Amino acid sequence: VLSGRFEEGIEALVPYKEGKYKDWWPLWYYLGIAYAELGMNEEAVSHLRHVLQLSPSNLETMEDLVKVYRRMGDEDMAAKYEGKIEVVKGNIEKDKAEKAASEAAMAVHGSAGLLN
DSSP: OTTSOHHHHHHHHGGGGSSTTTTOHHHHHHHHHHHHHTTOHHHHHHHHHHHHHHSTTOHHHHHHHHHHHHHHTOHHHHHHHHHHHHHHHHHHHHHHHHHHHHHHHHHHHHHHHHHO
C-alpha cells in the first residue's frame, strides 16, 4: 500500500482482518487508504471508521474520512468529522497545558522542599 500498489496491498492485507491482527488499527487504516486510492469510497469509509472504533482519537484517519466524504459529495459527514477533529485537537492542547501546569507545580514544590 505504501509503495502505491494498492490492489496488491489489499490482497496481501485482507486475510489478516480475521485472526490475531483483527484489532490492529494500522491494518484497517492501510486497507482504507488503499480502497480510497482506488476510488472504492464505501469500502474506504467502512475501513477508516473501523480504525476509529479501535483508535478513537486518530486524527489522521478523521482527516482521511473528511477527504473521502468530500469526494463522495457528502458534506454533512465531512463537516461532522471536521468537528470531531477540532474537539480532539482541543483536547490534545488542553492535556498539554494541564501537563505543563502540573510539571511547573512539581518543580516549584520540589525546589521549595530543597530550601527547607
